[in-house]
Amino acid sequence: MTKQKSWLLACGFVLLAQFGLAQPSFPENGVADPRHGHYAFTNATIVKDAGTTLTNATLIIKDGKITAVGTGIKVPAGAVEVDCNGKFIYPSFIDIYADYGIATPQRQAGGFNFAQQAQLNSAAKGAYGWNQAIKTDVEAYKQFVVDDAKAKPLRELGFGTVLSHVKDGIARGTGTLVTLATDKENFVILKDRASAHYSFNKGTSTQSYPGSMMGMIALLRQTYLDAQWYKTKPAAEGLNLSLQFWNDEQGLPQIFEANDKWNDLRADRIGDEFGVQYIIKGGGNEYQRIKEMKATNASFIVPIAYPQAQDVEDPNDARFVSLSDMKHWELAPTNPGAFEKAGIPFCLTTADLRDVKTFMTNLRSAFNYGLSETAALTALTKTPATILGVYNQVGSLDAGKWANFLITSGPIFSEKTNILQNWVQGNKYSVKEDGWKDNRGTYKLVINTASGPVNYTLDFKSNTSANLIGKDTITSKFYFDGRQVRINVAPERKPGENMRLSGIVNNDVWSGTGEDSVGNMFTWTATYDRPSTQKADSVRKRPAGPVGKVTYPFEPYGWDESQAPKQETILIKNATVWTNEKEGVLQNADVLIKNGKIAAVGKGLSDASARVIDGTGKHITPGIIDEHSHIAASSINEGGQSVTSEVRIADNLNPDDINIYRQLSGGVTTSHILHGSANTIGGQTQLIKLRWGANDEDLKFKGSAPFIKFALGENVKRSTSSISNSSNNVRYPDTRMGVEQVLIDAFTRAKDYAKSWDAYNSAKDKKGLTAPRRDLELDALVEILNNKRFITCHSYVQSEINTAMKVAELMGYHVNTFTHILEGYKVADKMKAHGANASTFSDWWNYKLEVQDAIPYNAAIMQRVGLNVAINSDDAEMARRLNQEAAKIVKYGGVTEEEALKMVTLNPAKMLHVEDKVGSLKTGKDGDVVLWSDHPLSIYAKPLYTIVDGTVYFDRAKDEQMQKTVDAERNRLVKKLVGEKRSGAPVQPAMPSYQYMHTCTEHGHSHGLLTIDTDDVN
Template sequence: MKSGPLFYEKSRLTVTGGQRSLARLALGLCGLLAAVSARAQVTYPINGISEPREGCYAFTQATLVKDAQTTLKNATLVIRDGKIVAAGAGAAIPKDAVVIDCKGKFIYPSFIDMYSDYGLSTPARTGGFRGRDGGPQFVTNTKGAFGWNQAIKSEVDAVALFTVNEEKAKGLREQGFGTVLSHQADGIARGTGVIATLANDRENKVIIREKASNHFSFDKGSSTQDYPSSLMGVISLLRQSYLDGQWYKSAPAKEGLNLSLKAWNDNQQYPQIFEANDKWNVLRADKIGDEFGVQYIIKSGNNEYQRMKEIAATKAAFILSLNYPAAMDMEDPNDARFVALADMKHWELAPTEPAAFEKANITFALTAADLRDVKTFLSSVRKAIEYGLSEKRALEALTQTPASLLKIGDKVGSLEAGKLANFLVTSGPIFAENTVIYQNWVQGAKYEVKAEGWADIRGTYALTLTNGQRLNIDIKGTATAPAVSVLQKDTLSGKISVTGQLVKLTLPLKKGDSQQLRLSGIVGQSGWSGTGLDTNSNAITWTAALSKPFEVKSDSVKKKDAPQLGNVYYPFVGYGWETAPKQEVILIKNATVWTNEKEGKLENADVLVRGGKIAQVGKGLSAAGARVIDGTGKHLTAGIIDEHSHIAISRGVNEGTQSVTAEVRIADVVNPDDVNIYRQLSGGVTSSHLLHGSANTIGGQSQLIKLRWGANAEDLKFAGSDQFIKFALGENVKQANWGENQRTRFPQTRMGVEQVLADAFTRAKDYEKEGAGKRRDLELDALVEILNKKRFITCHSYVQSEINMLLKTADRFGFKVNTFTHILEGYKVADKMKEHGAGGSTFADWWAYKMEVQDAIPYNANIMQRVGVLTAINSDDAEMARRLNHEAAKSITYGDMDEQDALKMVTLNPAKLLHVADKTGSIKAGKDADLVLWNEHPLSVYAKAEKTIVDGIVYFDREQDLELRKRIAEERARLIGKMLGDKKKGAPTTRPVPTREEIYHCEDLQAGHVHHILSDSHAEL
């Protein structure tokens, strides 16, 4: 029996294609009933009549994408009471099901975002260390039985803070999401995450798992506590927290109740997710995990494609952000010149990241996190596909992969019986450019995304007019944006407009003829009909019958031409390598060789390099297959070693928040991308001792590196070298120049500095005596290493009285000061330094830049050396390091130092101070081939390093440098043109942002201290 446009048969409701308006109304009522069912609460009272119902739907004739591997044609999906009952071809349709005809449509599992803050608010951020802006806060101000540091928030459970937010849920559902893992993105340890659906229901109904993950980051977030103020401090705090958690588990009585540590231990059972947001931070996070047997799932920062070999070696799963940078508006050349090539290249290559992960066979999920507008998510996925990501892997990354990583594959991630009814109904393949999401069903409730186009009118029609004319019209385009043409000898394009069941057509009959048919009517079940005007404006009626349905020819995205892209550089700056240089057999002939050995300076001598070592030094040398470099008229020296450097450090050189921070490690924050590595190679530097700053009495542990330009952080490190630590004396540690608010951290006087040292080493001695079961303290571990001569001190120093004080303190506690650095009053205490066995690393002629250096003299280095103190010249400055040969030469002027002794102050002497003279610092068979070929006498102001060799690899070549400058200019021009082209096409652009460079000195307190904005002339060198 028929009843209007709806056909009933044995209680089964079938919705057919031609009766959409009333059908939608019916489905809306059914959806309402389903919503009533979904919202039927057991414990919540009902104001009215209870009317529980069970919603059952059958979606028929669909292309059913059960998962990324399984697609079924003409299949049926059956859901009941918010769950999937059946999914497959020929699935039985229950008698009470509402049947929805999905012919021509696709059904996909709804997406899962495993890095969301949906339903939570993030506390306001403070910007980290307050330093000069406010008084210090030494411990947490969080009330209760929590841990000492406010940035460790392990006790936070997102489920306790979670609230449904329909406005945000709607935006996510429109992009295909049905489920999220949400956590409070605040702090270093952030507590647990909650898994919830995006249904508009009460919280208790949408939460799938109340504690599903444990979260970390390198960001203090809203913590107002000073410590940690630097990235190395953050890493040390994480490391100490792991140790404290282990200790608390075995000895809780010693601590008393600590809810933070209790939660820390409880949370280890869940998937561990670490927000790294940068390629080097990925490796730092993974290293922490390796230390404590934890394999993190790592949230990326969209630049990991720049180091895929290292990323793959982590064996981690990743959550990839799709927050690509927008093109910069480069119309004004004055703006463009301040943007470094690396930033331009990142704009071009960032969309290749997902494809790079797929190629490397790394497990990854995709997230909408970081997007400025969630509405751009699907277009961002499509861009990733355009740049090489496969559709299959994209779908996996949004469904099965996050479900598997979060251990909720039994509930979501694919369309299978028993799982939640979370699915999308789309007009075509989900990642196709013009595909529309019609509906997003979450827990069996329908959420309409876009109603237009549900009735797909595309196809070929026979159009009949009452004046006897017959036409064939073809409707193509997309379901939501159809296009019409008249089929005849010359196919003519017309216009079509569809609103609900109303249609308007404008059809030309002759090419170039302005007179056209103008028709309007109704799209009915059995055909179209209506009225209109013919080409002479006579009234007519018309009908149209479908003669050939439209067929979707492919279930995949139509591939765009792959974009033409530049190459990845290692490191990712203009002077990076496309292919890393290799060790060679090198024979340098006929050079003046400054050996720094007993042979002294050899004229017209040869040096043979093989296997990264100096193989021979002599005359008339030969080697088959060697690369021969003519050294005639040139000078060959050992590589320059900078005993005191602050290059290649990320996010802070000082952890200046406490008087003793011996636990922090420069080794944790080495930055291989720092262009100063390349710049200093151009000045002949081959090794740099990266020091903590001078903000506190006992600072952090240092790291000696070789300038292996292009290597990762671990490979930059000077393997097998002794470990050092930075101490400091003077104005900085007593905070004399920190501002009036900094009057509470001890010490405030030079007398107090001595007491800090005495207290620290007293505690270290007591700590060493403690037996089994003691709490391991990383700060005290480092001090015990000093007492046991396993770690060596480099001390920032200026004033005679303080130098004497430290020498006496060292004698009292039985340790040695290895090096006094700066030591501008070293000439006053050189005899005591020699007696103690301390060396000095000083400036050549810096003075009068603050009160405590008023007594500095340019003869200081000469005097210390003559007394017998092992003396070096250091930089403490990225620019000065490029001309340390000139700094050494100043002692020839000031005191008539022998030229070979002067050169040793930047080569062999720092090697001795750093305990690596057996490996480098002189030209001797068996030592590392760290060499510099100069065009002139190396102590001349006209000297230029033509080639700088580290471990037998030419890392700097002045001729190659000229070629790289040309490459940079060409690449900049290409990318600027590409950005201008994008702007011309209407793509969104942003203002050019000057590329900022982190350059540190001893006194720099802020973790993001910036000294330079790179200009076009020296943006890369």
């Protein structure tokens, strides 16, 4: 070895020892070059955190870490001093919802389509769980690769640290916290397993289950239970890596991608059930239910991706764009400010942006709509670092933390501020360094012509604006990029004095060459004279202008907080009262509603505190009850398996469904929301009150009996279904015989399950015993066996109706209600003996093979046999006219008018086991009342008031006014959108808003028509 090399290596070892650095494990291909970044940034305005700003301060960094920050700090020997006079230094931003450095997961070629066979089992290879949407084994740090091309645009926005994870699956494994430095992966990963991630999106999984929102919720709930059980190391399970990873990840920050206000609440309830506080990634519409967001006690990750304006200039396009979409376009920028005002901890993210370059523009828009700059900076620094437990490393400018900081030309959020440099782990990344020096001001310009020098003053305003001042002020075309300058002088009054100048800038001296109007060449110089006299740029908010109000629900005919319907004392006088009780129909009678209950029914009632409504010539009935409905839910069918008793309609109610209001306008006050009919044993149902504007929890009919949906026939066996025609139907059963066996098998398993729990619970000494695995599917079936949950069964053909009752009697349960039951007239005597109710249509028939024997006399025949019969809708449109459907039974079957009305009031209340609360007008029952304009079975009858629990949720006179309000609001927003387009802002083509109208009458699934969602009600 030469002396020179020995000396170099010796110096290297001395340096390593001096700075306390251990040698890396990677071999050196060449001569070691241990450089040590040691810098002092002086004379800066340093924003240590959102609450602490230091003026004329110094920041010292060494070897990628901050060693000191403050005022009056002496520059250490050996440190490179950087004069930051006039500059600002901020902690760099943190985005905790990213996939930087992670390859985008790809679904297998072709994806899922109806021509393929359903995939019932997981395709994952290895000792993993049964569902491939549970990807707990995925660890982002093992996939992470530094990618400067993707890091650069994030650094240019001010980000220095991101949390990346694989955005695939319902349980997504762990995320990794990394910096945006371009060093090797080993050095940029700050925390390998930094978080655990979840979503309501099964991602690349092609497995059939889950296929609905409620299925995803059920899968998550079951996985929590399975993971708890797995801690006991049950021999029955063997090795389950999915559950093992799940348990290992529970100590990490738990992040849930919900992406919608209602999904936010659904996720939070899952967390509450299992003692987990999720960090919720929202969808940008949380301002519509900010009180509910506050009540979650969660921290949120808030995107600032706003919907693009729609092109509604053509009136034909505008009429298909829903009011709620237009309102959301206007109000979306208020979302971050709503979180701040509510005192909810939140982070900001670039997620969901069409182009990350719009991040700062959108953020400034949020300032105009209520977000403060202090809250924004906190949301981009301290809050994400604190949530992840890494505030000791990043998130502020404090000694000992990583040297992740920004140097800016002014206050960070000012429109004219440039990020000059972004330092990440002590490495400098140039952003707009050409703006390091503020060259704005006046310069003495000398043009050296053949006849001598000519003096001008150059007033430099910006990189594209300057004035040349001689005897006159001449506006010139000007370009400056920080290094080169071009000036094109073309005075209008003296065209012979045209000049073109070009040159370079060297500190405060500019020089170059030029040419006059006749081609004479010359040289020129410009020297800095004094700073610009123009007012310095400052962070300012532009007035946002008037915006609409948030309404509940966020739909047409919703109410704002000042208009919220309130429970009242109401006295309706002098009407025809249909009591559905032994008193029958009372003429010229009164109904008093107080404290949400019927206080009295009779004549001559009075109450000094009551709002009095004149019912002269009008009719009062109990509110209509729809025993079979599919409104107000985000999903209806979980058809991935033959038995899905674990799923719950209650988990995915949608209070924003306009059909709630539409059906109130038809006198409906209670609806039974059923699971679909794609499987033998479907999901748990939910009874709701139509409380327009309530949240999903407050829609629920408290204290009502729990039900579940079963199904028979073509929808279950799917042999004629468009989804699984021919050999592609691999899901059992494929015949009506198979349906019978599914029922027997399910309840056999449920009985064995119940016995195992009975044995465990009754054991005096549980030492050495392992508790049985909680199974949500079997829990529901055991409730049926114990008469704690009741069945409503989709049915058509008499043979399978008979079979269903025989299986029930064999297995020890009974069918509470047969719904549809269009061949019920054939087996009414057997249904009566079984103790079943019948919920049917008035006159639907011949819409598919199973219905060919249906007759319009069905309901009347079943009633004469002694069955409790209801008329249901199964259709959002029909539900608005259930009073007329009941009237048809008078025509077809000759039943009395009172008995016909009971088919949509008291009778469904009985079959739903809530007849003690609703269905008739009786003292003590719920104040669910309708005041009709005419005889309630008349086609001319219209509800004037629909009252639920003593609260008027539909008022026809008010509705007429609201229609005008809706029209005015639409017109206002259309004009605003048109103005947006004409201002030159980008717009997208008008997009109609669609809504599924769910029904059970289609093959295979329970959705029927896909309709355009308009703002009409009646």
